Amino acid sequence: MTDWPWDYNPxxxxxxxxxxxxxxxxxxxxxxxxxxxxxxxxxxGRPIDREAGLREFDIIGGRGFISFLAVPRHTCVYVCNVTWYG
Structure with a gap:
């Protein structure tokens, strides 16, 4: 486990x-x-063929997904977008 925080972006x-x-x-x-x-x-998460950059991860059994950035230079995870299909 790390001490990284997370935040919304923007x-x-x-x-x-x-x-x-x-x-x-x-x-x-x-x-x-x-x-x-x-x-x-x-x-x-996705994409599975490379590291870093904007990543996607399914939420609630595939009813949506989050887009996030994990930024080692900032030691922070940023949630950038949430897509919800309902």
């Missing part, structure tokens, strides 16, 4: 606007798990 209101409360809670839970991985989070 901010929480932009990323989570209009999402159900349960979805936001699941996104925050996953962001905490990704931050605990530290620099290993650069290899989690």
């Amino acid at each position: 901010n929480q209101e932009y990323v989570t606007s209009g999402l159900p409360v349960g979805v936001v809670a699941e996104v925050e839970r996953l962001a905490t798990e990704l931050a605990a991985l530290g620099d290993k989070a650069t290899r989690v």
Whole structure:
């Protein structure tokens, strides 16, 4: 486990606007798990053929996904977008 934090990019209101409360809670839970991985989070999710860059991870049984950046230089995971199909 690492001491990496996570944050919304650019901010929480932009990323989570209009999402159900349960979805936001699941996104925050996953962001905490990704931050605990530290620099290993650069290899989690899609695309599977390369490391780093904008990554995607399914949420709630494939009913949506989050897009995130794991930035070792900042020692932080940034949640950039949430797509929710409902």
